[in-house]
Amino acid sequence: MATRVPRPRPAQARTTAGGRTGEREPIRRVAQNRRARHEYEILDTFEAGLELKGAEVKSVRAGQVSLQDAYARVEGGETWLLGARIAPYKYSSGFGVVEADRPRKLLLHRKQIEELRGRVAQQSLTLVPLSLYFKGGHAKVELALARGRRLYDKRRAIAEREASREAARALKGLPD
Secondary structure, eight states: OOOOOOOOOOOOOOBOTTSOBSOOOOOEEEEEOHHHHHHEEEEEEEEEEEOOOTTHHHHHHTTOEEOTTOEEEEETTEEEEESOEEOOOTTOOSTTOOOTTOOEEEEOOHHHHHHHHHHHHHHTOEEEEEEEEEETTEEEEEEEEEEEOOHHHHHHHHHHHHHHHHHHHHHHHSOO
16 A cells, blocks of 8 residues: 655745735835824834734724824833724624723834833933834834924924925926
């Protein structure tokens, strides 16, 4: 009686959501914190993974996210996103439903966490999420190391922005 030896399978290429092989899924922005760019002076940005549970991924994909009052904090060697609201997925059953405003762990390298901890403590800076997006099928947060602006700084930033817009309009209207 002959024994059957299984044939090795050829290595398969990874596919994207569209089913095409070899292409990367484009970055799809889900939520933005526009107010953060007005309220804070952005000094540096980091990309962090976001730990989600249960049907939160489907809620994020559906765009049911608010970063309005969100901030991040380094505690106990880990980075946490606080104040971000991910609405419960409306089609999920009672199993796997999690609290909308719970703290969520941000996934960063140890060296990045230590750098953030040092800069926040020494320079009295804040960690603010700027946007939430999907990159390669994983939820990511663009995290900014920022310094709060005072009222006169905000007014000056608005005046500079308006002046640059006016200059651009004037240049656009000139004949070649």
